[in-house]
Amino acid sequence: MTRKEELRIKLDRVRTLMSSLEFDGVFLKRQDDFSWLSCGGQNYIGWGDMGLCGLLVTQDKTYAVTNVIEEPRMREEEQLEELGFKIHAGAWQDTGFEARTLKSLVPSGRIAFDYTHDLGPNIEGEIKKLRLSLTKSEIERMRKVGIMATLALEEAAVSVRPGDTEIEAIKRIANALYDQDMMSTSLMCAADDRLMKYRHAIATPTKIKERFQIGGNMRKWGLTVCLTRYVNFVPVTDELRKQYRLNQLIDTTMMVNTVVGRAYHEPLKAAQKLYDEHGYGDEFLKHHLGGPIGYANRDYRVDFNLPGTIQENQGFCWNPSITGTKSEDTILVRKDGFEFITRPIVFPKNEVVVDGKTFIRSDILEKF
Template identity: 35%
Template sequence: MGAFVFSRRSSFAWLTDGGESSVDEASVIGAADLILTPQRAFVVAPNNEMDRLLEEVLGDQGYEPLTYSWREDRIPVIEKLLQGRAAGSDTLLPGCSELYGDVKTLRYSLLPGEQARLRFLGKETARIVGEVCRQIRPGDSEIKIAAAIKGSLADEGIAAPVILVAADGRIARYRHPVPTNKEVERLVMIVVCARRWGLTVALTRMVHFGPVPQDLRERFNLVNNISAQLINATTPGRPVKEIFSLAVNAYTGAGYPGEWEKHHQGGPIGYDTRDYLASLDCPTLVHEGQAFAWNPSLPGVKAEDTILALATGPEIITTSEAWPTRVLTQGKTNIIIHEMLILQGHKS
């Protein structure tokens, strides 16, 4: 192959050590394309973006600028540069083979610098979400809680492509609860995917006001046991479908056979919110240094943290010293579980 065109924001961040090509947060395609040939590297961007990208994002990384007017279409510029040579792309482009699936596999194993950035992001996200959770009060709406999380993350330069909030009965009713005006009475669940430097972490936290009913506590313990089994099983070289099969059996063992079919169980995470969703027929293996976020759920409860799959064992990176935790032992591995945060008082 004579060249490759990278247009996605995720690819741009991966190739530029965490650079951001976005102007429109709603688009997966950035404001610039990176084109690599065996001999040269180009950045293709309109004239109203190029100076900023060169000065504030790319610096001395060695990309040759190829600028066009903001009034023009970038496709003819790319086609002229490729000059008919065989080319691949991470999106659909005329004359290119779409190979985004192959691109993703190249970044499954995170390099030490990427792992360090992901650890920092995980710790900061867990800290910030925890701080906001402690400020929740009965009567707060789901939308208000989501806005507080989004704003607090933004203050630290962290974007939030996913924020889900559910109060009380909506938790059991919907597995993807987009925030509404419903007010919290006793129970709230917060789900966050947070992104910085192109990398993403995910976590779920639950808050309860006053004593926790026994049936809710039992379901929460069960879902955390399933989560611990999944985390412990995520070791380099292990087939992902084998881990998923373990999840299916864990649901049955918990007394909820078939519950796994009501929502996906997560999978590898990194430069996308999920690189793919794990399944019983998933053909891939866990890679050394790959990030995963499993998210098992039962009626009204969910568990989710981001981990790194390392040769030394799974490392949970979305922990917070200020959040109540306990340790579940799986074989020879101690898995940190985030408990439900219990606050005093509830809406009468």
């Protein structure tokens, strides 16, 4: 599938939504939506919500609206003109250029946005739904991102030694990512006592002694994957190994229950049942368990009130945890099951059995 073929699929989705909501134009400027519609492009120089170039879709035309600073790169590197977007670029100091241009291009004034704007309603929630089911090309790209991210994280984790700091550990991942023209949207590392105290442990100058957890969200072409791994410099105790196996059983059970057409909360219910059966009911309440992933770290954090159903070719990253352990890898939901987007490559492997089927998951890496 070419980039233009992928774009046609996405424009059809946007225009169908426009017709159903009776709009004559939709303007997308968020970083995630720009990457999605431009088929892997980037409209920002620093990661966040909003970008510096927006894409306007009408029923028969497409435009890019930006400033003279961004215009050359949007044309030459993002190749927006080749994709069919006519570029309108204003002076950097002309703060009214964007609004005037949108009014002239959509004279009816019936225009919607993926962010809050004076000219029309914010329909980001509806736009996000258009992104959830990945195209063939996006699936191919996401598979590549999964391999590159896994190698960057696992090879960095393998290189860590006692006495290295948490910051040094994630710096090695960041370097490996930049070597592949990738970026992180979050990287976390926690060692020893901090691992037991904090679910979201940002990296600090703390020196690693006996064990550490390392993980995060990594992105290329706008597509994000997530994974977490563990390293021990002392023998893994039977208690820790048993807990980690249970954590992986919960995670893999959620994956198995992530089935096309089911409600988002069905995997959550399956996880809660296992937490309760094994005497960890209180742990279920201490951290969210993740959800869909694609052009954002999580499109939604799934809870029991989240509406909607699981789609074919939708990415997911569940992250159930028990104090001191977490299981986390990215999967892609397929018509007849799911496939792992991230999986152990350098790390040791272990088997997890759910409903009579065996799944390969990463084990704790022991180095002593």
